[in-house]
Amino acid sequence: MAAIAAGAAKANLQGRGSLRKLLLSRSARIGGMIVLIFVAMALLAPLLPLTDPLKSNFLAIRKPPSELYWFGTDELGRDQVSRLVFGAQASLLAGIISVAIALAVGVPIGLIAGWYGGWIDVVISRVTEALLACPFLILAIALAAVLGPSLTNAMIAIGLSFAPILIRLVRGQVLAIKNEEFVDGARAIGGGKLYILFRHVAPNTLSPIIVQSTLFMAQAIVLEAALSFLGLGQQPPSPSWGQMLNVAKNFMEQAPWMSVAPGVAIFLAVLGFNLLGDGLRDALDPKES
Amino acid sequence: MLALIGRRLLIAIPTLFLVSLFVFSLQRALPGDPFLVIAGEERDPEVIARLRQIYRLDDPIVVQFFAWLGQVIQGDFGRSLRTGEPVLGLIIQKLGVTFQLAVASMLVAVGIGIPAGIIAARRKDTLADYSASAVALFGLSVPHFWLGIMLILLVSVELRWLPASGFESIFSDPRAAIERLIMPAFVLGGGLAASLMRHTRSAMLEVLQSDYVRTARAKGLAEDAVINRHALRNALVPIITLSTILFGELLAGAVLTEQVFTIPGFGKLIVDAVFNRDYGVVQGVVLCTAIGFIAMNLLADVLYILVNPRLRDS
Numbered sequence: 135m136a137a138i139a140a141g142a143a144k145a146n147l148q149g150r151g152s153l154r155k156l157l158l159s160r161s162a163r164i165g166g167m168i169v170l171i172f173v174a175m176a177l178l179a180p181l182l183p184l185t186d187p188l189k190s191n192f193l194a195i196r197k198p199p200s201e202l203y204w205f206g207t208d209e210l211g212r213d214q215v216s217r218l219v220f221g222a223q224a225s226l227l228a229g230i231i232s233v234a235i236a237l238a239v240g241v242p243i244g245l246i247a248g249w250y251g252g253w254i255d256v257v258i259s260r261v262t263e264a265l266l267a268c269p270f271l272i273l274a275i276a277l278a279a280v281l282g283p284s285l286t287n288a289m290i291a292i293g294l295s296f297a298p299i300l301i302r303l304v305r306g307q308v309l310a311i312k313n314e315e316f317v318d319g320a321r322a323i324g325g326g327k328l329y330i331l332f333r334h335v336a337p338n339t340l341s342p343i344i345v346q347s348t349l350f351m352a353q354a355i356v357l358e359a360a361l362s363f364l365g366l367g368q369q370p371p372s373p374s375w376g377q378m379l380n381v382a383k384n385f386m387e388q389a390p391w392m393s394v395a396p397g398v399a400i401f402l403a404v405l406g407f408n409l410l411g412d413g414l415r416d417a418l419d420p421k422e423s
Numbered sequence: 424m425l426a427l428i429g430r431r432l433l434i435a436i437p438t439l440f441l442v443s444l445f446v447f448s449l450q451r452a453l454p455g456d457p458f459l460v461i462a463g464e465e466r467d468p469e470v471i472a473r474l475r476q477i478y479r480l481d482d483p484i485v486v487q488f489f490a491w492l493g494q495v496i497q498g499d500f501g502r503s504l505r506t507g508e509p510v511l512g513l514i515i516q517k518l519g520v521t522f523q524l525a526v527a528s529m530l531v532a533v534g535i536g537i538p539a540g541i542i543a544a545r546r547k548d549t550l551a552d553y554s555a556s557a558v559a560l561f562g563l564s565v566p567h568f569w570l571g572i573m574l575i576l577l578v579s580v581e582l583r584w585l586p587a588s589g590f591e592s593i594f595s596d597p598r599a600a601i602e603r604l605i606m607p608a609f610v611l612g613g614g615l616a617a618s619l620m621r622h623t624r625s626a627m628l629e630v631l632q633s634d635y636v637r638t639a640r641a642k643g644l645a646e647d648a649v650i651n652r653h654a655l656r657n658a659l660v661p662i663i664t665l666s667t668i669l670f671g672e673l674l675a676g677a678v679l680t681e682q683v684f685t686i687p688g689f690g691k692l693i694v695d696a697v698f699n700r701d702y703g704v705v706q707g708v709v710l711c712t713a714i715g716f717i718a719m720n721l722l723a724d725v726l727y728i729l730v731n732p733r734l735r736d737s
Contacts, residue, residue, distance in 0.1 A: 264441030267713040269675030272693065276449055276709050279697040356566050360679055363568055364694055383572055383683070390576050397569030405564040
């Protein structure tokens with residue numbers, strides 16, 4: 135009992151310490167601020183005084199950046215600023231949904247593999263290894279090809295290609311803590327296997343999962359952009375940053391500005407999540423810091 | 424040593440079997456019937472039935488899988504549904520192109536990443552360290568296909584220094600080949616350089632804090648000798664193995680770079696095959712990538728033992 139209580143108290147103190155470290159981390163602060171700006175942009179897009187991102191204007195085809203069109207217009211005369219702001223919705227949504235899919239698939243399977251061990255662990259580990267042998271992008275392309283080209287299917291493909299990494303991460307965490315004193319304590323007072331797994335073990339795997347999820351967000355944004363760039367993600371006319379680049383590459387000489395803004399947006403969003411991830415790792419993972 | 428390699432090879436067999444099962448089921452789930460495209464406008468049912476028979480698509484799925492696996496083991500990856508060419512031949516031909524790109528990118532990655540990591544670690548918390556870390560963060564965050572587009576705009580369209588796209592074999596016309604490889608190699612190798620820089624820096628920092636480095640310094644050895652003879656050798660052990668694994672990743676990363684620079688390589692092959700619903704080619708490419716990846720991991724393990732005397736002797 136004392137071991138469980140001491141474990142909980144230690145976790146609480148560590149939690150407060152981590153939050154303090156996170157707030158003090160410069161990279162986490164800058165990253166968090168960039169992420170917040172993009173989230174606000176995506177959420178407030180419909181309320182901002184912008185033109186319709188889907189509406190063509192044949193009088194303003196491929197206009198260079200000016201006071202009227204800050205980032206210029208595209209091949210159908212649509213304002214790049216408006217498409218960029220609405221494109222943030224697609225990119226962030228792709229990040230959130232694909233990470234949620236990876237968590238929903240990877241965490242329970244990883245918990246089960248680590249906790250139950252035996253043949254269950256062997257089967258799960260072999261399948262995970264096989265999936266990890268296919269590089270991310272190839273796996274995502276193959277899955278997106280099977281599911282068909284669309285933003286939803288790109289998100290599923292990205293999420294599923296992340297899942298094996300989470301399975302391995304969570305399994306490793308469970309193996310590291312399943313024989314700790316507080317788990318033995320919970321067992322001694324008669325806790326059931328599943329109860330101990332979800333009440334005591336799972337919460338202790340959270341820190342690396344949070345860090346990995348933040349870094350996954352960055353990768354998911356790039357992967358969504360990559361799949362859309364290849365024509366396997368967001369389909370026209372709906373805007374996404376990768377899809378804007380896919381169109382822009384056909385007008386590199388005639389309208390170079392079309393390629394600049396979407397790329398900068400992807401870069402900044404990925405940078406934000408990477409910085410936040412680095413800060414979170416320093417704050418939450420004692421080994422790393 | 425040989426026993427270890429043998430053991431690793433044995434472990435790779437079930438992994439490869441599962442990969443092939445995965446690849447096979449994935450392609451059988453591809454949307455649309457490719458034979459409708461091949462059969463042409465008239466879509467003669469007899470032609471389609473004959474094609475399905477040739478490709479054994481009417482057999483039970485388990486029979487199809489083992490028939491396919493048996494062929495793959497013998498090096499027969501089937502034929503492209505579009506062109507009728509043997510898939511393995513196509514892959515080998517395209518792999519030659521991508522391999523040249525991958526080697527050039529690796530040179531960029533190792534040539535920039537490792538020295539930058541060493542400098543950053545030696546001058547920890549100085550301007551050099553901060554600059555190298557900032558450039559690495561940029562390299563890890565920038566979407567490489569976009570960087571490729573920007574380079575084409577600046578170097579090819581604006582300055583007209585290098586050709587914007589295309590490929591030339593290094594063996595047929597070295598000058599033209601290098602001109603066409605510089606930008607894609609920089610784009611593809613840049614991200615890896617960032618990753619290598621970070622790993623080298625942290626490996627060097629760890630080694631520089633170790634007892635034997637302190638002893639080497641205490642006995643009055645010059646700093647350069649401490650770094651080159653003691654620290655670097657040990658710090659590079661994990662970096663060599665990481666580089667091997669990264670080389671495998673390069674082959675996959677080439678997909679986007681080849682698309683941007685219109686290089687007719689491995690990556691372009693899979694993208695075209697996906698859009699043409701060319702079952703055999705997609706299957707072959709994914710399987711070859713996985714085999715390459717597993718082989719690179721195996722090579723990394725072997726190299727790790729070879730460069731680490733403690734493991735080599737045991």
